[in-house]
Amino acid sequence: MMPATPPVKSLPPWAVWVIGVALLGAAWGVVQLTPSDDAIQAPFVVAASVGEKATARAFDVTVTDPRLGDTAFDQKGWYGDGTWLVVDIEAESRQVEQGALLGNIVFVSDGVTYTASERPSSALPLSLRTGIPQTGSVAFELPEGVAQRPGVIQISLDIETRLDSLVEVPIDLAELTRHDDVEMRATGWTP
Amino acid sequence: MDAVSAATWLRRNALALSAVAVLLPVTAAVVVGNEWWSANSGRDVFPVTVAEGESARFGGISWGPARASDAEPGENAELPPRTKVIAVDIPVDRHGKATTCTVTGLRETSGAQREWQVDTKTTDWNYRLQTFCKSESTVESGQSGPFTLSLPFVVPDDIDGPLAVDLVVIDELPRFLRVEVTP
Amino acid sequence: MTTPPAAGPDSETGVASAPAAAEPAGARTRRGARWVGSMTDRVPTGWITGILTVPFLAVAAAFGGLNAVAAPPIPDLSAGKTHVNGPFSLAISRAVLIDEFPEAGITVEEGQRVLAVVVTAENVWDRAMPTVLSSPDAALRGSLRIPSLGDGAVPVAIARFDDATKEPHLQPGVPADLVVTWAVDADALAAGDEVEIDIRDLSLSEGVLITYGEEWGTPMTAAHVHVDVTDVGAGADAEETSG
Numbered sequence: 350m351m352p353a354t355p356p357v358k359s360l361p362p363w364a365v366w367v368i369g370v371a372l373l374g375a376a377w378g379v380v381q382l383t384p385s386d387d388a389i390q391a392p393f394v395v396a397a398s399v400g401e402k403a404t405a406r407a408f409d410v411t412v413t414d415p416r417l418g419d420t421a422f423d424q425k426g427w428y429g430d431g432t433w434l435v436v437d438i439e440a441e442s443r444q445v446e447q448g449a450l451l452g453n454i455v456f457v458s459d460g461v462t463y464t465a466s467e468r469p470s471s472a473l474p475l476s477l478r479t480g481i482p483q484t485g486s487v488a489f490e491l492p493e494g495v496a497q498r499p500g501v502i503q504i505s506l507d508i509e510t511r512l513d514s515l516v517e518v519p520i521d522l523a524e525l526t527r528h529d530d531v532e533m534r535a536t537g538w539t540p
Numbered sequence: 541m542d543a544v545s546a547a548t549w550l551r552r553n554a555l556a557l558s559a560v561a562v563l564l565p566v567t568a569a570v571v572v573g574n575e576w577w578s579a580n581s582g583r584d585v586f587p588v589t590v591a592e593g594e595s596a597r598f599g600g601i602s603w604g605p606a607r608a609s610d611a612e613p614g615e616n617a618e619l620p621p622r623t624k625v626i627a628v629d630i631p632v633d634r635h636g637k638a639t640t641c642t643v644t645g646l647r648e649t650s651g652a653q654r655e656w657q658v659d660t661k662t663t664d665w666n667y668r669l670q671t672f673c674k675s676e677s678t679v680e681s682g683q684s685g686p687f688t689l690s691l692p693f694v695v696p697d698d699i700d701g702p703l704a705v706d707l708v709v710i711d712e713l714p715r716f717l718r719v720e721v722t723p
Numbered sequence: 724m725t726t727p728p729a730a731g732p733d734s735e736t737g738v739a740s741a742p743a744a745a746e747p748a749g750a751r752t753r754r755g756a757r758w759v760g761s762m763t764d765r766v767p768t769g770w771i772t773g774i775l776t777v778p779f780l781a782v783a784a785a786f787g788g789l790n791a792v793a794a795p796p797i798p799d800l801s802a803g804k805t806h807v808n809g810p811f812s813l814a815i816s817r818a819v820l821i822d823e824f825p826e827a828g829i830t831v832e833e834g835q836r837v838l839a840v841v842v843t844a845e846n847v848w849d850r851a852m853p854t855v856l857s858s859p860d861a862a863l864r865g866s867l868r869i870p871s872l873g874d875g876a877v878p879v880a881i882a883r884f885d886d887a888t889k890e891p892h893l894q895p896g897v898p899a900d901l902v903v904t905w906a907v908d909a910d911a912l913a914a915g916d917e918v919e920i921d922i923r924d925l926s927l928s929e930g931v932l933i934t935y936g937e938e939w940g941t942p943m944t945a946a947h948v949h950v951d952v953t954d955v956g957a958g959a960d961a962e963e964t965s966g
Binding site for chain 1: 849850851883885886888891892894895896897935
């Protein structure tokens with residue numbers, strides 16, 4: 350004994366098509382907006398310019414005085430020929446001293462990553478002190494072609510940058526004067 | 541389902557339901573607690589606080605009234621600019637045992653809670669002064685009696701608020717000692 | 724479910740056959756087609772693909788498609804030729820026998836000497852590469868072997884030629900002269916001997932599941948370089964390093 354079902358009212362065909370296309374469009378939009386899998390583990394970027402103090406999670410850092418030269422000298426008697434980008438950094442820890450070791454400074458240009466050279470005596474790795482800034486220099490050994498292009502200096506505690514702060518400082522090498530010699534500072538307390 | 545059969549179902553399953561209501565949160569708590577314990581039982585998590593000027597007994601050691609003051613660094617010290625040295629003296633009595641203790645650091649008790657470590661190198665501290673409790677194979681080679689920990693910290697010179705020194709005695713972990721001082 | 728009898732062959736043969744013999748010829752073909760149809764009805768549809776694969780493979784084998792691919796021959800290079808092995812572009816310049824070479828990061832025991840090979844290397848990848856890692860099969864150290872040294876085939880140390888930096892990192896696009904050293908028995912090699920150095924290709928693998936990032940590994944011998952060895956004795960003035 351089934352009760353009589355009322356007649357079903359259906360949408361006109363044009364309405365069905367419009368709704369279908371609209372949903373398809375919305376699905377396309379959602380796919381475009383969805384971040385990629387990498388985004389789950391992406392670092393937290395802190396953007397700063399040359400001379401500006403960047404506040405990361407565990408440290409503050411300022412990049413100053415980028416200079417480009419054919420020969421780089423450090424304060425312990427080393428020198429190297431080639432194309433060298435030298436920058437000064439001033440860094441301090443924000444909260445704790447234990448485990449606060451600044452170890453990763455790279456220069457990225459055109460998708461290629463150049464790490465701060467270990468050949469000279471440089472500021473890396475830097476044991477950071479809470480509230481007490483230290484200054485030093487790092488040098489990047491670059492191929493000649495990169496000296497005319499813009500790039501970004503990235504600074505983090507560790508080479509593993511996922512899910513931690515990453516300081517990014519853009520530098521356009523084409524705007525820097527090319528010197529014959531560039532000198533690196535000794536690492537020490539900021540005066 | 542109508543109301544009568546729902547009530548019947550509840551009544552018939554009352555014992556099981558109450559068991560689940562008890563066991564489910566207990567299981568969750570046990571699992572979480574177990575994981576937390578294995579991750580943190582060896583770290584300094586729970587502070588035992590000693591107020592300013594008080595003494596306490598912790599880990600078999602008597603910690604006397606602690607005192608913090610601005611101190612002069614050694615002759616060959618090269619202090620960074622705009623910093624000062626805070627020296628914290630803590631009298632310690634190990635009652636004949638060779639219990640070891642280490643200093644985690646000097647910490648602000650308010651605000652950003654920043655922490656500094658003992659720095660005997662930059663302050664050119666007198667090497668004869670004790671900065672941690674040494675372990676000894678025998679208790680008669682000195683240090684079994686009371687002595688004073690003399691801890692130098694290099695801090696920015698605008699620090700003056702209430703501070704505390706965190707100390708760790710390994711057997712007492714995850715509890716640790718927090719001695720409050722004001723310079 | 725029975726498949727409907729194929730209408731194609733019926734109608735085709737029906738049209739193609741001569742009208743006079745149409746009736747018996749058409750009836751025979753139609754019966755033949757029906758027999759084929761009822762036979763294929765008994766074979767499960769899924770098996771048809773499998774059965775058809777056999778003649779397909781047989782034809783492919785007949786053309787030689789199933790023969791093993793010959794491995795590409797390993798080239799023999801002379802000193803100075805460049806070979807790209809993956810992350811590095813390497814050219815071996817010369818090999819020198821020397822009594823001791825602590826500046827290059829190698830110490831040898833009694834009865835051993837140092838075989839120092841000068842390699843011009845350039846990083847052709849997109850990030851800085853180390854030359855030495857803890858695994859002997861990794862980085863530049865994993866890319867070079869001297870098989871005639873047996874257990875001592877792995878390089879002991881790598882250092883820069885210009886400033887003697889030990890275990891240097893190579894920046895992308897910046898070539899460098901490196902001194903790669905092996906420990907050899909004092910009587911194993913002499914001046915004028917030819918030594919064969921193998922360059923191994925590395926493959927890039929990407930981490931999955933529990934590993935993350937890209938890594939160069941699985942070295943495979945890809946080139947033999949033949950270099951004549953010179954002997955500089957104690958080598959006081961031979962490989963000078965600055966800095």
